[in-house]
Amino acid sequence: MENMTSTQHVDTCFSCAEACEACATACLEMGDEDSKGHDMTACIKLCRDCADLCTLCGRLTARGSQFMASFMKVCAEACEACAAECEKHADHNAHCKACAEACRKCAEECRSMAA
Template sequence: MKPDHNYVKTLSGKRSYFVRPTVVDKMTTIMETMQHNHSHTDTCFSCAEACERCATACLEMGDKDGKGHDMTTCIKLCRDCADICTLCGRLDARGSEFSRDFMALCAEVCEACAEECEKHADHFAHCKACAEACRKCAEECRSMSANA
């Protein structure tokens, strides 16, 4: 049996959903009604995607730009950031008790990645996009970890 998903708007106007309980038998339910805000989860996954795209673009550039940019640190931070953002988004989506701790770490890693990508943002669009996504994610994670 598939649970019945319904989307609702909360008082703050953000999109949330709840899952109606699915009765297995008269005494058992698979899932209790739950509400969850997907905005933060989506931000984490968007940041992870921007980081993956940035790292891939940096790797594909090689020496083609001729400007002598060393992108090693950028690539490493993008990979770390993509991993922590993906994990943070997954933990948040499932309502993990560890979400708050990972959100604080995610904010820290996103800030480091944004700082590095901003060094290259004037030369490479992928670094600019990554830095913007990282700043947004860091801000949301910091806010969520303080209020969780």
């Protein structure tokens, strides 16, 4: 990740939060299980946590907070956990695939910028 700007990272964080919110909502609308009978509870929980953490990470980055680098590490962990869960369902849920991709991108950027 070369020459990542703070503005680009803020956009990535907010895009990830949006994908997580969309995924959680789609999972909730399916009920307790998806079309393959998988329990979506863990996916919903991780998406909600990740969306909140990405939003805060974006806000801290936008304001140039002294805590942003430390928080980027936490955000990357949440994104990686969310991506791993969503990837379990990505082959039959487009919203999970989109969420996993957004989370992987955000995690990579967070780790790069925190370094």
